[in-house]
Amino acid sequence: MFQSAxxxxxxxxxxxxxxxxxxxxxSIRFLFNKRKKYSDSTFPTDKxxxxxxxxx
Numbered sequence: 001m002f003q004s005a006x007x008x009x010x011x012x013x014x015x016x017x018x019x020x021x022x023x024x025x026x027s028i029r030f031l032f033n034k035r036k037k038y039s040d041s042t043f044p045t046d047k048x049x050x051x052x053x054x055x056x
Contacts, residue, residue, distance in 0.1 A: 003011075
């Protein structure tokens with residue numbers, strides 16, 4: 001099957017764009033989960049726990 005150079009380039013660009021979007025989504029999700037986990041441990045919702053933002 002013969003493809004023109006422009007269609008090959010277009011196909012390759014869409015593949016690259018898709019992989020970049022996937023990586024971006026994964027990294028955003030990872031950072032969000034990390035931030036959420038950090039905020040959960042830093043700001044306890046349970047009032048019985050002592051909250052000390054700056055341990056001395």
